[in-house]
Amino acid sequence: MIAVEKVPTSPVSRERSREIKRQSVISAAREARVLSRVDLAERTGLPPATLTALVRNLIAEGYLIERGPGASTNGRPRTMLEFNPRAELVAAVSLEAPRISCEIADSNGVVIAHRTARMGGDVVETVCQFVLELVAGSRPSLCGVAIAVPGVSADGAVRLAPSVGLVEALPIGQSVQRNLGVPVVVDNDVNLMAAGEQVAGAGKDVDDLLLLHVADGIGAGLILDGKVRRGKSGAAGEVGFMPLFAAADRSYGGVGPFEALWSANAIAERLVSLNPGRRPESPVRELVELAARSAAARSYLDEVLDAWARLIISCACVVDPGRVLLSGAAAELDDAALAQLQGLVTAKVPAPTEVRRAVLGGQAVLHGAISYALSAAVRQSATN
Incomplete structure (x- = not known):
């Protein structure tokens, strides 16, 4: 009988599979906010052994917080898990002459840091400086940046924004992403307002x-x-x-x-x-x-x-x-x-x-930016 050599499983494939499962748990927890391990298993379809290891790791990473037992109609109350919105921070940057403003918010839309200053110097350097200063020691939790511009944006490049000195196409998005190492979305400020009103305002x-x-x-x-x-x-x-x-x-x-x-x-x-x-x-x-x-x-x-x-x-x-x-x-x-x-x-x-x-007034851009940045982070995780 001829022995057939077993082809080893690719470490890359195993790592990719693990990340997909990890993201499915994060997504389920983010959507539900509070749920039990049984709920997670039902939402993700993952077997108990796999889920137990993932939950343990996500608690250690700060994504999940273990709470007390929840209400139960049958048998022993289940220990509840709560998604930690501070585990995912996003930066919302608004370029509006003569000011630049930056807000750091968690995935619930709660602003935890804010700064506004007069615009000056290189736009990319200023954006990166603002984001890094405001996120400070929580940089590992920064998962995305959304930049609102009063002009036309396509593929991260901005043009027709004379009020902020951007007339010819300037690849702001790519440059900021290269410097910060997280997904960056650049869009017209009014698009972000519309997205914000749909998420949390008059268009819900x-x-x-x-x-x-x-x-x-x-x-x-x-x-x-x-x-x-x-x-x-x-x-x-x-x-x-x-x-x-x-x-x-x-x-x-x-x-x-x-x-x-x-x-x-x-x-x-x-x-x-x-x-x-x-x-x-x-x-x-x-x-x-x-x-x-x-x-x-x-x-x-x-x-x-x-x-x-x-x-x-x-x-x-x-x-x-x-x-x-x-x-x-x-x-x-x-x-x-x-x-x-x-x-x-x-x-x-x-x-x-x-x-x-x-x-929503001025908060519309923030809510739209949070939605954009989180979506960009999820997409990147899904393709890595």
Whole structure:
């Protein structure tokens, strides 16, 4: 009888298999937050011996915390395991001229460190410095970074962000990832806001929505079928460049023709002419207040609402989002102005489109960044 030599199992394959099982336990625990070993076995399908070893290691690593016995309807109460949100930290970085801000948060979205400073010097060096200083001794728990930029982002490169000095494509994502050694996601800040509102805000109950953010410029974040849509070049949602009410060939120095006329900046400038004095810090809110006592301001508010309505209608005709969230300065509309805008939209859209205020404010970017960074970390773990 000829002996057949047994081919040794590849150590790489064993390590890969072990990591897949480890990640399945982490994912199940993260989703459930508190569960027993029996629950883990049911969720992962792993045999008891394998699960016992993995749980022991994850407790030692700080991913799981062993709690007391839980409630039981039959037999002996089971010892419960709790997922530790501090085991996975993410950095949310926002580039918004003239400031850069960085927040370190756990997987529950709880901010544990924050810093804001004036932007200056090399962007990549500044981002890395902020993240490392804030995460400090917890760096082993850092699992991902998300960077929000006021421009177009594709494959980690940023362009058309003149307010932060990024006009030509600069590979921020790759550079930061190389320096920090964790997955880095770079995206338009409005995309992150839309993702944040869907995760924890006014879009939690829908899979399709459009977030319209009015600030120095005007941008939109689009979510369809539960996913952020960026387009081939990452420029989806750059609605400020739509030539509504303006000649398409007019040059605005990197600013789109629509946002040049109807952004918060444009409204602030018009308000100064309507009500001479200081430049308003909250132009839409102050316009609404002034419209209550000035016919000229009332007329201009009607123009603003009509312009925003036409923008929403144009987008709704193409993507049918079902719900539109107003963010930034647009969220400053009072109930009467919001109802007027809703009426203008309802009269023209081909399908029902609800207009609401976004509710998270500045926290929308944080929640979106946390979701992005954790997803990127999970994807990397799954492919390693």
